Structures are given as structure tokens and as C-alpha cells.
Amino acid sequence: MPSYEKAAVVQKRMAERLAEVLAELSSFYPRVLEIGAGTGFFTRAAKERFSWSLYLACDLLPECACFLEPLGVHFVVANGEDPSWVRGTFDLIVSNAVFQWFEDLGESLLALAERLSPGGFLAFTTFGPDTMREIPREPPPGLLSLPRLTSLKPPGLEEIRAFRWQEVLYFEEPLAVLRHIRETGALGGLPTRWSLRALKAWQQSYERYKLEKGYPLTFEPILVIWRKVG
Structure with missing residues (x-):
């Protein structure tokens, strides 16, 4: 994980941009759930930009605890792709550079939407199919285009932001x-x-x-x- 922390430059930029946009929408999110928190790129960016009463972060890897717990958040080893373990609702459910790994993103988004409080936000970054275009291969199935992602919006949710950009x-x-x-x-x-x-x-x-x-x-x-x- 130390090698990832140093090398994942793009993922860190994505986390910072996501935190910046969320800070424009609100300075306080009472209850936050982060899916796939990893080494804490988004968690740290969020802590610098807005506040909360409860922050629950999950990841599949137990070793993420050493990165996240010093930030003062609650960490659990859990699978964010199947959030059936989540209790209660949240004002912000967020994920940075993780959803491209999900096998059935549509089903996961529906399940996460059910765990949003009224007026709550579901916010995420992911990678589109133009990622690593220099590498000759079929785009992995998890790399969905922006139109395809927006078509997966669960019922009862409205679009606040949706855009793509390029990093080289x-x-x-x-x-x-x-x-x-x-x-x-x-x-x-x-x-x-x-x-x-x-x-x-x-x-x-x-x-x-x-x-x-x-x-x-x-x-x-x-x-x-x-x-x-x-």
C-alpha cells in the first residue's frame, strides 16, 4: 500500500476534485459513508474542506485502518459493492475511483440510494473507457462512459453534477x-x-x-x- 499511496497521482487528484465540488454544495454533511476508502485520499481531502458528525469508511483490506483511523473516522472491513450490512441512512454516500471494479454497478447504486437520507447526496468518481487508451486492449467492462453512468441513476435521485476530464x-x-x-x-x-x-x-x-x-x-x-x- 505504500507504493500505491505514492504512485496513485490521478486517484488523489480525483479525490481532491470530488471533495472540492462537495464543499461547494455544503460545508456540513451530518452522516457520511465512504465506500472503498483505501489509503484515505478522499477522506483527507474531505477533512480539509467540510465537516460531519459521523464518518463511516469501509474497505475490503484491513490494513486500510492504519491510514483511516488516525483521521478520526470509523473504519470497518466490508464490501461496499453489497451494502446490505449498512444500518441507517446517510446524508452523503461517497466513493473515489472504486466503482470501476464493481461487477454490477447498477444494482449497487440502487442499494446505496436506498441508504440515503432525503436530500442526501450520492457522489463518486470513476474511470471512463478512454483511460489508458495507449494500451492496446479491449476496455475493461467496468470502464463506463459518462452517458452510460448517468443512465444508471436510481429512481428518486436528481443529477447535480456529471462531467469528465482528462489527466495525462x-x-x-x-x-x-x-x-x-x-x-x-x-x-x-x-x-x-x-x-x-x-x-x-x-x-x-x-x-x-x-x-x-x-x-x-x-x-x-x-x-x-x-x-x-x-
Whole structure:
């Protein structure tokens, strides 16, 4: 996880942008539930920008506790994709760079919407299909376009924000691109084992993307915020 904390530059920018937009909507969210809190990128960004009475963060990895508990939030090891364990309702349910991993995002969004208080917000960032466009592969199924994501809006929720943007990282060599993908667990669609021949071929093919700044790797972050009517 320390390698992720250092390498996940785009995920950190996404967290900060999500926290900034939420701070524009309110300076206080009484009850907050964060899905897939990880090492606390969003949690820290939120703490700098708005306040709450209760903050419950969940993640599948127990080791996330050492990042989150010092921030003064409650942490539980739980699966955010199936929030049947959640008790009560929340004024903000939020997730940063996690939903691309869900197998059935539509069902998860419906379940999360049921756990919103009237007037509560469901806010998230995720990655779109243009992410890692330099990597020749079929886009992973979890990378949904903005129109597809907005079509999954649960009944009873209204759209507050929905937009996409582009982030580009530059690396000194193609191998550094591979290291970044490995350290962040990003959706690269690449093999876990390489023969020397395959690795050299991949490096040669990546040469065509070289720019003055270095070798680019493109990301398509998407930000969506819905509010429960009532």
C-alpha cells in the first residue's frame, strides 16, 4: 500500500476534485459513508474542506485502518459493492475511483440510494473507457462512459453534477508505465507475466507515443453527484 499511496497521482487528484465540488454544495454533511476508502485520499481531502458528525469508511483490506483511523473516522472491513450490512441512512454516500471494479454497478447504486437520507447526496468518481487508451486492449467492462453512468441513476435521485476530464501522466520510459500500472493496480488489461521477447515488443510498440514530455499514459476521470429528492 505504500507504493500505491505514492504512485496513485490521478486517484488523489480525483479525490481532491470530488471533495472540492462537495464543499461547494455544503460545508456540513451530518452522516457520511465512504465506500472503498483505501489509503484515505478522499477522506483527507474531505477533512480539509467540510465537516460531519459521523464518518463511516469501509474497505475490503484491513490494513486500510492504519491510514483511516488516525483521521478520526470509523473504519470497518466490508464490501461496499453489497451494502446490505449498512444500518441507517446517510446524508452523503461517497466513493473515489472504486466503482470501476464493481461487477454490477447498477444494482449497487440502487442499494446505496436506498441508504440515503432525503436530500442526501450520492457522489463518486470513476474511470471512463478512454483511460489508458495507449494500451492496446479491449476496455475493461467496468470502464463506463459518462452517458452510460448517468443512465444508471436510481429512481428518486436528481443529477447535480456529471462531467469528465482528462489527466495525462508522463514517464521516462515504457517500462516505467508498466511499473505505474502494477503499483496502482490500474485497469491496464496487461498480462501479469511477460517473456523477454514480449516485453521488448511491447516497449517498441509504445515508442510511437513518445512526446517531448515523455511517454504518456492517459486517464479519463468521471465525476457524478446525485441528490435524493425529498
